[in-house]
Amino acid sequence: MKSRCFICALLLLALSGCAMSQRPVTGVLFGEILWENTVYVRGDVTLEEGATLHIAPGTQVLFLPPLEGEDLLQVHPFFPGSELIIRGRILARGTADEPIVFRSAQADAGRGSWGAVNLRQSPEAIFSHCIFTQADSAIHSFDSLVRVEHSLFENNLVALRFNTSDIRIEHNLIRDNAAGIRFHYGAPIINNNHLVDNGKSFFITSHPRDYLIRNNNILRSREYSVVFGEEVPEDVQMADNYWGSTDPAQIEASLFDGRRLAYLGQLIYLPAATQPFAEAGPSWIR
Known part of the structure; x- marks a missing residue:
């Protein structure tokens, strides 16, 4: 039965x-x-x-x-x-x-x-x-x-x-969006993704904490690679990502942070990867 x-x-x-x-x-x-x-x-x-x-x-x-x-x-x-x-x-x-x-x-x-x-x-x-x-x-x-x-x-x-x-974002292809990843608060692990041709690759709007963002390829952002919102007075750690260049001037030109507005924190991108991560993104689509 x-x-x-x-x-x-x-x-x-x-x-x-x-x-x-x-x-x-x-x-x-x-x-x-x-x-x-x-x-x-x-x-x-x-x-x-x-x-x-x-x-x-x-x-x-x-x-x-x-x-x-x-x-x-x-x-x-x-x-x-x-x-x-x-x-x-x-x-x-x-x-x-x-x-x-x-x-x-x-x-x-x-x-x-x-x-x-x-x-x-x-x-x-x-x-x-x-x-x-x-x-x-x-x-x-x-x-x-x-x-x-x-x-x-x-x-x-x-x-x-x-x-x-509590979010894990891993091995994704994030391509040709007006904004790729937008967040505040939370506890994200953002690892081994390939972000390319987005308007803003990252938009961090408010007080990030308990985050890990590394081993990502962040390429050819049309506006900015990373944008801080008005409620991000603290520095944000994003070392060990690949920015399409190792030239600090070129990387910093793609950032909207305390380098542009004094009351914002700064993105800490060093040490930066010197070459793209081959394993970033999904293996089944490029």
């Missing part, structure tokens, strides 16, 4: 995933949920506390424009457009052959066409071998436990944005 109930439960879970791939997901989600194939998201969709969302390898999560009354949460810490608001657990583990894609349902839409995967006190959020594009803030996290690895962030307004979160 127990085995029969277990098989039935698995069947219902699989069927619920298939059903969601055929019609837009809206409203509030509860329980154990499986997404696979193609899933359309419309409006502010909330995964409630205690629920778990599993996303299968190869899944495409496509964000539709919200209908009237479906996008009531638009002011920060939420965003205009359809978004996933995660209060439970999200496990998005793709593979090199079958990455999970988060993008607009309109293939040629620009940055900011959908809101965010918005983590709100999530006890576990794992993203591996994922592709994020066309978002306002592709991953936004508050007070959550997050792991982001071996993924691509491209053509977003902000790739990764967080505060007061």
